[in-house]
Amino acid sequence: MLDRSNLFLTPLDDERFWYRYHYLFQDLLRSSLESTHPGLAPRLHRRASQWLAEVRLYEDAVTHALASTDFEWAGGLVEQAVAQMEAENKMLLIARWIDTLPQEVAQSRPWLCVYRAWGFFWTGRRMGGEVEASLRSAEAAVEQGLARTRSGQPGALSEMEARHIQGHIAGIRAHHALNQEHIPRVLEQGQKALELL
Numbered sequence: 001m002l003d004r005s006n007l008f009l010t011p012l013d014d015e016r017f018w019y020r021y022h023y024l025f026q027d028l029l030r031s032s033l034e035s036t037h038p039g040l041a042p043r044l045h046r047r048a049s050q051w052l053a054e055v056r057l058y059e060d061a062v063t064h065a066l067a068s069t070d071f072e073w074a075g076g077l078v079e080q081a082v083a084q085m086e087a088e089n090k091m092l093l094i095a096r097w098i099d100t101l102p103q104e105v106a107q108s109r110p111w112l113c114v115y116r117a118w119g120f121f122w123t124g125r126r127m128g129g130e131v132e133a134s135l136r137s138a139e140a141a142v143e144q145g146l147a148r149t150r151s152g153q154p155g156a157l158s159e160m161e162a163r164h165i166q167g168h169i170a171g172i173r174a175h176h177a178l179n180q181e182h183i184p185r186v187l188e189q190g191q192k193a194l195e196l197l
Helices: 023-036 041-054 058-068 071-087 091-100 103-108 110-122 130-151 159-179 183-196
Strands: 009-011 019-021
Touching: 019 023, 023 041, 041 058, 041 071, 058 071, 058 091, 071 091, 071 103, 071 110, 091 110, 103 110, 103 130, 110 130, 110 159, 130 159, 159 183
Parallel strands: none
Antiparallel strands: 009 019
């Protein structure tokens, strides 16, 4: 009935199964929520993020996770979303998400460090030391993950996943060296990437 009356809803798909409240109505509802239940919004964003992640609507799930300020959860979602988002050619959005995360969260997750390094390429920020700094953070996070594996702590990283990450690191370094026309380093890092991957 609301759809037929064109009230407050915006359809999200051709089947008219998924809807979103109109943006002006969203703003009104958010304002009302904050005045009647201050501080509840972050918990609701977290719940929305969890539900959206379950139905694999990662773009909206990450948006709600970031709004919830549960950045550990958001970092994990970004890692989950990357394969789907890359297939949809949304690398700039991935880079923006990672830039939104607190640095300590992004640096503690090796894949986020790897994607941040790629993000510098995607956004044209290839010069300077940002790419290499992200790759060093990825290497440190891999070492921490392997150390957790050896001591049986949470946040462990398997040897196979560590090799996969290290292969990506070498691949990015090869790509970066190619941009700098440093061919011996391209060959060295390219060979290392092939061996690890």
